[in-house]
Amino acid sequence: MPTANTTNNGPWDAKLQQFHGGQDWAHIDNFVEDFSVTTNAFGMPDSAMAAAIQSISQGHHYPPADQEPARSSLARFLWPTEFESEQDRLILGNGASELIDLVIRMAPSGTWKPGPFRTQYKEYERSARNNDFELLSVDSTDKANVACLVNPCNPTGDYLELPELKRWISANVLPGGYVLIDESMQPWHSAEFREHSLTSQHDYIRKMYEEHKISIFVIHSWTKLWCCTGLRLGSVVCPTADHMRAIKKVQVPWSVNVVALAFLNAVVSDETYLQKTWQMTPAWRQQTINQLQEMFPGWVFYGREFLSWIWVDTGSEDTAQKAVDLAHAAGVPVRSGRPGYNLPSFVRLAVREPAKFNVLLDAWKSL
Known part of the structure; x- marks a missing residue:
């Protein structure tokens, strides 16, 4: 299985396009969750997904x-x-x-x-x-x-x-x-x-x-x-x-x-989805930081409490790259700060439910 690295930008043409995350998941055989994108941890709202699927019947217009x-x-x-x-x-x-x-x-x-x-x-x-x-x-x-x-x-x-x-x-x-x-x-x-x-x-x-x-x-x-x-x-x-x-x-x-x-x-009418987002995202985010701080006391965590991601300075380019590679191998890709941002000691991970975050946490134990 290929691992993420500084020279592999996946489907991006590095000479013509600005690198963006969110591409690795399709090329991971053991994919569990995408921590490399800052999307909502609750996934697509059911009612809106149903409306989107039903709209396909109008696709000839x-x-x-x-x-x-x-x-x-x-x-x-x-x-x-x-x-x-x-x-x-x-x-x-x-x-x-x-x-x-x-x-x-x-x-x-x-x-x-x-x-x-x-x-x-x-x-x-x-x-x-x-x-x-x-x-x-x-x-x-x-x-x-x-x-x-x-x-x-x-x-x-x-x-x-x-x-x-x-x-x-x-x-x-x-x-x-x-x-x-x-x-x-x-x-x-x-x-x-x-x-x-x-x-x-x-x-x-x-x-x-x-x-x-x-x-x-x-x-x-x-x-x-x-x-x-x-x-x-x-x-x-x-x-x-x-x-x-x-x-x-x-x-x-x-x-x-x-x-x-x-x-x-x-x-836009799904108020329940938003209430759940506002309630759980800060809680899961803080829980994620607490567990990572305990495992990696030298890491520094950035971002307001309501955000759907955490920006992390590992303090080392080598550590950050290993974290990216281990996450990719475990089926839970994170975003490296190297491509696009040119901040190679940083990684960005999305806020996700605890069960899926535990997969990432287990992958990083060897760090």
Whole structure:
């Protein structure tokens, strides 16, 4: 059985594509659980999966060009009492990656900079590089034409509350610039996630555009929260309805298929699934950290308590690589910090139910 290593990127073309995890599972004969992706530990919600399966019977028809009723259903999920006035700023995409690329293509040319954290999800940088932006470093004090911040930050686990986030935007974006804030992991926060989300800040976003011509886009990949990465489902909340229409004009028609739309339309109503997520994810996460700290007292663990993963510094490139190899061999792959992030002493593991985590823990006993 092949083991994960620094030169094997699986199906990724390292010269053309940005490395991403979540590929190893299909090539593991003894696969148990994928700890390399930050999806929900509870898997796909049953009711939404049933709706997706049933939608196959409509597969001989085109998806609705207006993305309805799924788009309006997501708007109600984001803004339960304000969706009618805000939903014209919302558009769906074939995963967040499609929308990231579309927004950056529309953005004013010039400089690009990432969020203030050590590293973050790389699709933003990939798109900026492909569109000939000058890339500023994370510690640059210069303001940029386009700035992208993943909040909560995957993989580091850093998180800015709204006042900090607004200060960062003001300090890092030029007038007339674009800001992309990725809140894909923010709904894990709690049942009160909406009031902690930038999507709730209507007046602030409008004021930034009207007074400074700074356009703020809030991006979500919904495939992590609802564990449906194979469906490719994302959205962006634009600063104005005109921005949304500008994206719609250049977006490939029918980019979201009937299965993904049916899944989304059903899943936003599954309150039981979310309550279970908010209750158990922090508990399982802390339990995982406690057991790993006991076994590896020198390891350092990062991330807010509500997150669906743990970012771990093992303190050693060799230890991290052995941890990756042992996990792969046991059928429970984890994400190495080497490919993509260039942080070879780190590993990232998803929060999973204790029985499955015990398989990983047993695999690491020989470390």
